[in-house]
Every structure is written in C-alpha cells, then in structure tokens.
Amino acid sequence: MSTPIDYSYFVSAHASRRRPALTRELTKRQYNAPKESISLAEGMPNEMTFPFQEINIVLKDGSQFSLQGAVLNSALQYIPTQGYPPLVKTLKEFTKETHNPPNWDNYETLLTNGSQDGISKSLEMIVQEGDSVLVQNPLYTGTEIILKPYKVNLIGIEQDKYGIIPKKLVDALENCKAKYTEEGGGKMPKVLYINPTGSNPTGITMSTERKKEIYKICCKYNIIILEDDAYYFLHFLDTQPVSFLSMDTEGRVIRFDSMSKVLSSGLRLGWLTGPKQLVHYIELHVQSSILHSSTFSQVLLESLMQQWGVSGLLAHFDSVRAFYKARCDFTLASMNRHLKGLCDWEVPTGGMFVWIKVHGVSDVYDMLMTRGLKKHITFVPGHAFMADPTRACNYIRASFSKAPLKQIDRAMKLLADLIREEHQLLRRKFEDLENNIIR
Template identity: 30%
Template sequence: MKNLERLFSQTAKAIRSSEIRDLLKLVAKPNIISFAGGMPDPSSFPKSELVKIAEYVATEKTELAFQYGPTEGMPQMLEFLSQKFKSQGIDAAVNTLLITSGSQQALDIIGKIFLDPRDLVMTEEPAYLGALNAFRQYRCNFVPIACDSEGLQVDVASEQLKKLDRGGGSLPKLIYTNPTFQNPTGSVMPVSRRKKLVDLACEYDIFVVEDDPYSRIYFEEEPPPSIKSFDKEGHVIFLSTYSKILSPGIRLAYLCAQPELIKKMAIAKQALDLCTSSLSQILGYEYEKRSYEEKKIREIRENYKRKAELMISCMEENFPDGCEWTKPKGGMFTWVKVPSPLNTKEMLPKAIEKGVAYVVGTAFYANGGGEQGMRLNFSYPTHEEIKKGIKRLSEIIRDQI
C-alpha cells in the first residue's frame, strides 16, 4: 500500500499509543530497573488459590467456564457484586452492573457511548493516561482541573462549570476522577469534596466517572467511601477491577451505573468482544466466594507499604534539594517533581542509559504541561531494585542540575 494513511478514519488518526506501553518495550532488558509500569508485585499473585479453583473448574464447571456467556456478565458474578456493593452502602441491583474485560474496556465503552468530536470531558490534572487515551480517540476536548494534595480541586471545577454555563457554550458530558490513591499522585479525595462533586453532577446534569482500582490497597487507614455511595440520582459511573488484587492477566473488571446506561453499554460491548471471558469471571467469582481475597489483600497492603516507605526513604537520602514527592498512604505510585528548568522527558533517554526508567509527567497532562513531573511505581520492583534505582535516578537528576 503506497499511502496507507489516506485510508485511516479520523478516529484512527486520533489514536495514540500509550507512553507506558511503549516504554515497557524499552525497559524489558534485564539490566534496567523499571519504576514505569503500574504492575503488581508478582509475588502477590494467588498462585496456589488459583490452582485449586482451576482444578475445580476443570472438573465441575467446564461448560460454564469454557462457553460464551451473557454480555452483561455471569449471573452468579453479577449477584455477588450486587451484594458486595450493598454492603458498602450502594444500592446496586444486578441491572446496574456490567462485567468488562478490564477497566480499560470500560473507559472505552464510556467514550464510545458519550463522546462526539469536540465534546468536553473535565478531568483532574495530572490524570491517568489510560483514561486520557481512551477518551481522546473519540476526538473530545479536555477541560483539565489541577489536583492538589487532596485530589481534584472541586471548587475550581465548580467555578469552571459556572464560567462555561454563563458563556452559553457546551458543558462537559463527563467529569473523570480517580479519587482514591490517585494515579499518578497517590492523593485521596476527602468526603467533603466527594459529596460536592456529586452535587455538581446533579446541578449541571452531567456524569462523574469514578475510577477506583486502588481503594482496597490502603496501608493503614481505610479511605473514605466511594463517590458512588453518595450518589442518589444516578450521576456517578463507578469502575473497579480485579487487576490489582487478583491478577491483571485475567482482564476482569466491572462498572456500576444507572440501568439505562448499562443497556446502552452492553450493546456497545457486544461489538467489542461479545462477552467478558467466562473463565476469568468464574475465577474471580470463586476467588471472592471462598474469601481468598480477604487474606491476600492484607499481605498486599503490608508488602506495598514497606516498598513505599523504602522508596520515600531512599529519595529523602539521595535526591538533591529542589525535588518534591508525594507520600502515598496506599495504591502503587508516588509523584515526583524535579526543579525547573529540568525536563523529565529530556532526562528519560539518559535514565534508560543508566539502567532506570520512569513515566514522564507530560503523559498525564491532557493539554500540555507536566515537564517537571515523573511517576514512580513502587509495587513491582524488589527492595534491592528500589535502592539501586533511586540512587541511579538521583545521580541523573544531579547531573542535570
């Protein structure tokens, strides 16, 4: 094909590769210490538990596990999730739930059913780049709202919505937030902001997309209730996943939204993959039903807490003056700022040469910015790798100053 580009749709031309996925290809070499991926510690995978479940499935549940299933999800899984939500104060009937092949698919479905070219999406900044990429392919425009130590600044969002409303222009269709141990900063939105965000969604008749992969991974104090728990009028679309507490390899997630949305989302999902893997669903269902998760999550919390504390301690010991970083109380990331005029994107090739990798801050900014930022993952590297990697990174920063 001489000119393939001319055949691509405008949607295809808007698609960008994830900077993290591209970076992971570069850092696959054994001598590189990677703080780049948002990957769980492989030691957290419940191998023996999954072997027991797999043996049970292979002998007792073969037809169910290896056959097509309903697009919305296996009835047993949906009923279990419904009861789980109710225990958290969320009245989630089965018809408000959809099982998806990872949260990334859920984000794509949301973009597919809501966004036309030039529609507005309000998002926190910095924001999870997977959400930015999922929405960007539908050629929307972003309205970024800066985060502080407590996540998305809801008062600033309120003022921006007022300004847009007074101006007579279009309002955002969606407000995207990752309020609990946020990716990339690790911040936690307090209850007061969560309630106010629901009030804003009701006032302007728009949807909040609450992305919640990390709330189970708290180190000491349990985080506030979900934004969805304060939603009485169906203005919050809640997403969560098994990737961080079971395994990312099974590609199992779910969302909760008003029934009318679930119907439309299920139709959109049919065109993507017909249904989420029945095998993955039954693995997740049995894992939860047998209470394996309750034991394993305590191990994960303690493991990640030790790693986070080690990374913070190493930065305090090695990083030069002028650097700043967050001190997460859960999740998988810390957010680092280097002093201006340093640029973490320009530093990255030098870092890879030295055998350490991170995600550049610009990847998390929808409309530019973030040149002094970098995201570091502490869940995946070993303790020894954290020590060596932070020392290498500090040397690179000092060389640039």
C-alpha cells in the same frame, strides 16, 4: 426531592443507534429458562468437543479447588453479555455490601475486561467529537488515550493532596458557561473522570468531604461521574475510603472496580456499576465487540470467591495492601536519602506510585528519555499524565510495585545523579547564552 435525570442527554448519537443482538438476548434468556425447555437457537459449540476434562487450581495458602463437570463446561462456553450469572450475583452482593449506595434498585452490574474496557465503552457512550470532558489533572494516561480520537476539549482540574479542588472545578464550569453563552450556544461538559483512591499517577486519595463537595457540583451542573477506583483496596489509610457510589442519591455515578491490582492483571476482570439506563447501552457495545468478558476468568473468580467467602477475599486484599505499603515506605526512605533538596513529593495514600516534582528543571522529558535511559533507569515523564501533554512538565512518576527493593534504591540514587547533571548542563547553557549576549 431531586428531578429525575434524563439519561438520554448522556447517550451519544452513535451509542443511541445500538440495538440488541437477538442471539445474545436469547442466550441470556436460556440461562434463566426452565430445565425442561428445549433450545435450538444458540450457535454454541458442543462441550463434548472441548479437550479439557478438569482444571485444578492450587493457591499459595495450600488450598485448592477444581473446575470440572458442569462448572468447567460453563467456564469454556459462551455466556450472557452481562457476565457469568453466578458471578454477577456475587459481585452485586459484594458491591452493595461494600458501598451500600442509595436507590440500589436503580443500578446494574456488567462484567468487563478490566476497568479499561469499561471506561472506554462508557466514554464512547457519552462523548461525541468536539465535546468538553472534565478530568483530574494529572490523570491516568489510559483515559487520555481513549479520548484523543474524539478531538475533545480536555479540561484538566488542578488537584491538591485531597484530590481535585472544588473551586477549580466550578471555575472551569463557569468559564465553559460564559464561553458557550457568548458564542450563542454549544455544549457544557457532561462527564467528569476521577481516579479517587491511590490515584495514578499521584498516589492521592480524595477525602470524604472533598468528594461530597465534588458530588454536589456535579448535581448542580448535571454531570455524570466516572469513578475509576482500581486501587480502592490498595489504600494506606486507617479506614476504607467512602466512594462516590455510596453517596449517589441522584443516580449519576458509573463506578469501575477491578481485580487486576489485587488478584491478577492477566485475568482481565473488572466490573462496572451504574444506572440501569446507561449500563444498558454499554452492554450493547460489549455485545457488538467482544460478546462477553472471558468466561474462564469469570468462573475462576466465582469459584475463588465461594472458596474464600467475603472475609477471605478482604483478608487477601489486606495482605496485598500491606505488601504495597511496605514497598512504598521503603521507596520514600530511599527518596529521602537520595532526592532530598532536589525534589518534592507528597506521601502516597494508596496505589503503586509516587509523583515527584523536580527542582530547577522546567521540563524533564529529555533528561529522562535521553540521558536517563543511557543510565539504564526508566521513569515516566509527567507529560504522559497531563491534560495538555505538549506543555513543559517538571514531574516524574515512579512506580514502587514491582522492581526489587535494591533496584529501587539504586534507581533513586541514579535519578539524583541525573538531576545534578541536568542542573550542571542547564547552568552551562545559561552561561553560554550570557556570554553570547555580552559579546
């Protein structure tokens, strides 16, 4: 039996000083109070002053539902910080059914403004200035942006087509251990950020065996895993990937789910699931920043989930997955036509992106950001996703999610032209340099 985790180790000095807001706690209490109770505590506006009578929602399948009466009043009102209670219950049940994590009673759920909000507040809870943070390399650029103000030592762990490489993770941790021992103290990394399904930017989905290895390493070195799985339902595999949450026997995973990629990014709805002791501090941060995520979005999602049921929701996810898989296949076919011999790439196993390695160009930044923009094509230079964005990088991220298919094909053709032009430019520079040396 493993030793219980001391969660205070993962709470920064800044986060540990947060305290509950009494008004927010009373709001939570009032939602569960008996009907006969009378409250003059909340500073809530009266719903009679709201101008909305009814909001009708029509879905693309022709079905519809409306928000009115008490439900509409709830959608337009303040709610507990954790989230709209019926939706919290629904998402808890959905998460349990989907992942069936061990020790389920030790977990709590919190609604967030998309995954980004949850990731940001979780890192703020754990990280202090100067800490070392483990990340997959390349990584989602939004995470690097969160960490930058903390002046952290970002330790990028190399990946292959199965995800981050366990030996590279162990080597990095042992190097930290040796360094801190030599310096007579210091702090080991406390957290590992992972985007395991259809990873942004690589499109990689970590294998189950790889996840098991990574989880064991994190247990050994006492590391919290931040499992950012916004593309979990956009994988292109035959079976649903196994999550880190599903194997979390020790209670060291905070998982981030999102409706942004499968329902609507504008709803700004996500939820995190993690050990109660840690989610408590994240909830306190939400109390002090936004009070709670959009009530209207939460009530809308709860109504939709009741309308569809879990089977209907999963059927919708399947249709979205098929949509992106078809676009991915088209993009790969276009790349084979235009970029073969100029670039290498791994076939994405999920998500919205393909990660392209350019031959013969050590740094793609100027090629894309100067000459590429003049051709009216936009790709993201790989620098934006690297643990050290200052180093030369010959990778490109291409998204196949939104542009019309004809434009994707044209962009790949123009990219091929651009790379050939870059090769010629580099050859001329080399020849000029050679001639100057000879003179």
